[in-house]
Amino acid sequence: RQQTPEAKILKEVFDSLKADFGFNLHDQGRDYSAGTSFNPASISFLAPSPDFEKSLTAPREKAMKLIGNMVNVLNEFIPGHIGKYSDDYEPRAFGDKFTKWGTGVVLLESGGWRGDREKQFLRKINYIALLSALNSIASGSYVNTNLSVYESIPQNEKFMTDLILRNLKIKRDNIEYIVDIGINFDEVNTNGAKDFYLKAEIEDVGDLSVFAGYEEFDLSGYTVDPGKTKTESYHSLDEIENIEAIQLYREGCTNVILNDDSFQGKYSHLPFNIISTEKVLPESKIKPEESPNFILTKDNEVKFVVVNGFLIDIGKVESWNGNSIVYAR
Helix, strand or coil: CCCCHHHHHHHHHHHHHCCCEEEEEEECCCCCEECCCCCECCEEEECCCCCCCCCCCHHHHHHHHHHHHHHHHHCCCCCCCEEECCCCCCCCCHHHHHHHCCCEEEEEEECCCCCCCCCHHHHHHHHHHHHHHHHHHHHCHHHHCCHHHHHCCCEEECCEEEEEEEEEEEEECCEEEEEEEEEEEEEEEECCCCEEEEEEEEEEEECCCCCEEEEEEECCCCEEEECEEEEEEECCHHHHHCCCHHHHHHCCEEEEEECCCCCCCCEECCCCEEECCCCCCCCCCCCCCCCCCEEEEECCEEEEEEECCEEEEHHHHHHCCCCEEEECC
């Protein structure tokens, strides 16, 4: 409807340029996979449809060939990590409308890459993709790219999870099950976006064999239990900074209570959560949408813990580089 100032300006600029090509650049969720593979869709493309019939108009065909050219280049760097969005027509979308109005639209979205949460590597891949596109437009070489390259790009699916802990033993009603636990992290910006922390949530529990994790750990033989809150209260930050984390874990705890009104903050770099309240919170639960705080034992001995979704080998707790949560009053 072009009711907002932004929409009006965009349409005016579009009409004034009458561009042959338009690039629609976005980030996308980390949960997208390249088809049914266990690879994240690190880069995803689409040449939008101009109508409900998904007609192959001249502008759309140009965009498909250009994307095919970009895919051929990117396959030298990220083979198997390229996906394609559904081309169902959306009449309210500018990308679809621009295609209908004569511009070849290239949607390019940046997803996830293992070990690169801040997408530093994918910035380089974007640079390569865009430079190759501009070069092929300038030379006209994209016209020789076969449409089959575009058509062969696998459809985006949602099979990626940040972390999967596999083959854990869990007891419910005195019955033992083998389960996988999927965990996702949400990035939280603080201090005017100068700092960021990760807040974890259990995504799913059960048979996650059809999903892939950016990180995965096979924990066959380990039993998982919810982390508890230590009943003893502490009264200053100095006190809790001197807590021996390994002893805390051996007591089955991942949380401590801090009764200090002067304490501020929502996140901590200590390897356990802080509950800034006089009332002990209930034990965490191992189910979707709960905070992942677990104790992992083998032969009745604590070997690993999970604090705010971060897996900690208790023999290497000093090298922990995650963040925990502060549960305030």
